Amino acid sequence: MTSETAARSGPRYLTTSDLEALGLTxxxxxxxxxxxxRHKAAGHVVSPPMTFFYRDKGGWFNSMVCSIPPLGFAGCKFQAGDSTNPARGLPSIQGMYILCEDAGGRMVAIIDARWLTAIRTAAVGALFARREARPGAASVGILGCGVQGRLQLQAFKEVVPTIRRCKAYDTDTGHGSRYLEEMSGRYGVEIEIVDTPEAAVRGSDIVMSSGPIAKARSCAIVPELLAPGSLYISLDRDCYVSDAAVSAMDLVFSDDREALFHAKEHEASFTSVSRVDADLGEIASGNAVTRRSADEKIAVFVNGLGIEDLAAAVEVLRRAEEKDAGLHLPPQYG
Ligand SMILES: NC(=O)c1ccc[n+]([C@@H]2O[C@H](COP(=O)([O-])OP(=O)(O)OC[C@H]3O[C@@H](n4cnc5c(N)ncnc54)[C@H](O)[C@@H]3O)[C@@H](O)[C@H]2O)c1
Structure with a gap:
């Protein structure tokens, strides 16, 4: 292919099954x-706040754009969330990711956003669990036995090998049963399905909530349930946790402080969060506070950011090019 032909070629289209076959961990x-x-901490990332709004009939839409010039790429995700979708046989989150070259803006890939979101969120969970779980953490409480309920447990076990037990709760008992069937023994972790969120949280060293992001918060996680030394990772903003539990945390982290407070101001989310002690930019550049004792209670609020999608998408493209995976779409312009 000449450089002129390459410059005019169409994007690569990557479906969930193409992405699964890439073997990315x-x-x-x-x-x-x-x-x-680290590029962000050095001031080399353009990362505007996400656009997020609730839909009239429940659920939400959002879009996230980002550019990382040192990597040579920019991208945009548009997705919809609807927790009633699974009952209709649809994923609760669906969308597409468009990856472009930073120089010139040529679109090089269109990637299933659900897969991308799933793996990058698990990766963020792993980054925090590796650093902030208390030494010897053995038990996990999972709220929401869906995609993230599965991937976060896998991610935690990869970075905290001392994990032995998991108590999992789902409002849908069928989802709980499938989780038990699929996950039992898979990572050497004993799985128990429990009847209440409280039973999953009480005494667990790592707690992860992936329930719905909704205007009405359930606040089931109250301070007394969280064990000394526990690490709480929230993927559902502060929907599952009470104000008092957030106030009782010794440390509060997020993937991005600015994004969290932007969402607090503009989307009426994270109303319980008044401070973020460190975010991933500070952590990655070695400039952040970390767990100071085995007894501290720590909360992590994962916003989910365009920078995470873009970093993952660039790696997807690199691997897809190596394997010549996906479908080559025709050029857009003649
Ligand atoms: N912050 C981020 O970056 C990020 C990334 C991915 C997903 N999420 C959020 O995490 C949540 C789950 O995502 P997913 O991809 O795992 O969805 P999923 O549909 O695969 O799984 C959700 C599961 O939660 C269960 N559930 C619903 N309400 C519940 C409740 N109150 N308590 C316990 N379980 C409940 C459902 O029955 C389902 O099994 C969604 O709110 C999603 O928006 C956030």
Whole structure:
């Protein structure tokens, strides 16, 4: 291919099954995300706030754009969330990711956003669990036995090998049963499905919530449930946790402080969060406070950011080019 032909060629289209066949690991994606945050800390990332709004009939839309010139790429994700979708046989989150070259803006890939979101969120969970779980952490409480309920447990076990037990809760008992069937023994972790969120949280060393992001918060996680030394990782903003539990935390982290407070101001989210002690930009550049004792309670609010999608998408493209994976779409312009 001449450079002129390459410059005019169409994007590569990558579906979930193409992406699964690439063999990318959560650990590899965690590494590229950490690298992207180092570029951010050095001031080399353009990362405007996400656009997020609730839909009239429940659920939400959002879009996230980002450019990382040192990596040579920019990208945009548009997605919709609707927790009633699974009952209709649809994923609760769906969308597409458009990856472009930074120089010139040529579109080089269109990637299934659900897969991308799933793996980059698991990778962010792994980055925090590796650093902030208390030494010897053995038990995990999972709220929401869906995509993230599965991937976060895998991610935690990869970075905290002392994990032995997991108590998992889902409002849908069928989802709980499938989780038990699929996850039992898979990572050498004993799985128990429990009847209440409280039973999953009480006494667990690592707690992860991936329930719905909704205007009405359930606040089931109250201070008394969280064990000394526990690490709480929230993927559902502050929907599952009470104000008092957030106030009782010794440390509060997020993937991005500015993004969290932007969402607090503009989207009426994270109303319980009044401070963020460190974010991934500071952590990746070695400039952040970390767990100071085995007894501290720590909360992590994962916003989910364009920088994480873009770092993962660039790695996807690199691997897809190596394997010549996906479908080559025709050029857009003649
Ligand atoms: N912050 C981020 O970066 C990020 C990334 C991915 C997903 N998420 C959020 O995480 C949540 C789950 O995503 P997913 O991809 O795993 O979805 P999913 O549909 O695969 O799984 C969600 C599961 O939660 C269960 N559930 C619903 N309400 C519940 C409740 N109150 N308590 C316990 N379980 C409940 C559902 O039955 C389902 O099994 C969504 O809110 C999503 O928006 C956030």
């Amino acid at each position: 959560i650990g590899r994606i965690a590494d590229v995300i950490a690298e992207a945050f």
